Amino acid sequence: MNQDIKPKHIVISGNIGAGKTTLSEKLSRHFGWEVNYESTDDNPYLEDFYADMGRWSFNLQVYFLNSRYEQVLKIKNGDRTVIQDRSIYEDAFIFAPNLHEMGLMSARDFQNFYRLFELMNSQIQAPDLLIYLKSSVPTLVKHIQKRGRSYETSMSVNYLELLNQRYEKWIEGYKYGNLLVLSSDELDFVQKEDDWKYIINKVSAALNIK
Numbered sequence: 001m002n003q004d005i006k007p008k009h010i011v012i013s014g015n016i017g018a019g020k021t022t023l024s025e026k027l028s029r030h031f032g033w034e035v036n037y038e039s040t041d042d043n044p045y046l047e048d049f050y051a052d053m054g055r056w057s058f059n060l061q062v063y064f065l066n067s068r069y070e071q072v073l074k075i076k077n078g079d080r081t082v083i084q085d086r087s088i089y090e091d092a093f094i095f096a097p098n099l100h101e102m103g104l105m106s107a108r109d110f111q112n113f114y115r116l117f118e119l120m121n122s123q124i125q126a127p128d129l130l131i132y133l134k135s136s137v138p139t140l141v142k143h144i145q146k147r148g149r150s151y152e153t154s155m156s157v158n159y160l161e162l163l164n165q166r167y168e169k170w171i172e173g174y175k176y177g178n179l180l181v182l183s184s185d186e187l188d189f190v191q192k193e194d195d196w197k198y199i200i201n202k203v204s205a206a207l208n209i210k
Contacts, residue, residue: 007078007079007080007081007082008081008082008127008128008129008207009072009075009076009081009082009084009125009127009128009129010027010033010081010082010083010084010127010128010129010130010131010203010207011083011084011086011087011127011129011130011131012024012027012083012084012085012086012131012133013086013087013089013090013130013131013132013133013167014086014132014133014134014135014167014184015133015135015140015160015163015164015167016140016144016155016160016163017135017139017140017141017142017143017144017147017160018133018134018135018139018140018143018184019133019135019143019184019189020038020085020086020133021037021038021085022189022190023131023133023182023189023199024037024083024085026189026190026196027083027203028083030200031081031209033080033081033082033083034080034081034082034083035082035083035085036071036074036075036082036083036084036085037085038064038067038068038085038086039063039064039067040149043060043063043064044063045059045060045063046060050155053099053102053104054103054104054105057096057099057104057105057109058105058106058109058112058113061091061095061096061099061105061113062113062116064091064095065088065091065092065113065116065117065120068084068086068087068088068091069088069120069124071084072084072088072124073124076124076125084127087127087130088117088120088121088124089121089170089176090170091117092113092114092117092121093166093170094163094166094167094170095163096110096113096114096117097110097166098162098163098166101162102159102162126176126177127176127177127178128177128178128207129177129178129179129180129203129206129207130174130176130177130178130179130180131180131181131182131203132167132171132174132179132180132181132182133182133183133184134167134168134171134181134182134183134184134185135164135183135184135185136164136184136185137157137160137161137164139184139185140160140164141157141160143184178206178207180202180203180206182199182202187199
């Protein structure tokens with residue numbers, strides 16, 4: 001099994017249903033890395049949010065922002081390489097502004113949220129590698145339907161499309177650090193061994209590990 005010497009921080013980014021958790025777990029098993037999952041199963045706001053986005057958008061985004069910030073601080077002070085399921089940047093540049101633009105988060109709440117993000121971001125470092133799982137909306141819908149989470153059944157295709165547009169714009173201008181873009185549409189890293197080997201080689205090269 002491949003092991004790197006200096007602990008690193010890797011982030012898997014991508015839209016809802018892109019395959020972040022699956023990729024995180026496979027990389028973890030291959031390299032012996034630890035995974036920090038996105039807080040969904042124990043999230044006290046998620047089901048309420050999907051039932052009434054306007055009422056719970058601010059609460060949900062603050063919860064996610066705080067959860068990921070805590071993870072980053074632990075990673076920074078730890079001695080193991082960690083894969084983080086989604087980044088703190090996505091809260092600030094994808095989800096919160098999208099909710100604001102859709103009229104589901106007030107300008108006052110969004111400004112408050114963004115100031116909190118800026119404070120947190122000033123105290124942390126960018127990950128050693130950000131892996132973006134690029135995915136079309138049909139692929140996202142297929143993955144979402146397959147995993148069958150009840151609170152995601154009311155999610156609209158339009159919502160996913162708006163998020164995808166923001167992801168593409170964010171990735172085009174990503175300047176925080178090392179970036180690797182992988183296609184969920186073209187790469188089947190679960191069923192196809194060649195696709196999985198391709199990803200392993202790309203990640204190893206990006207992190208300069210053997």
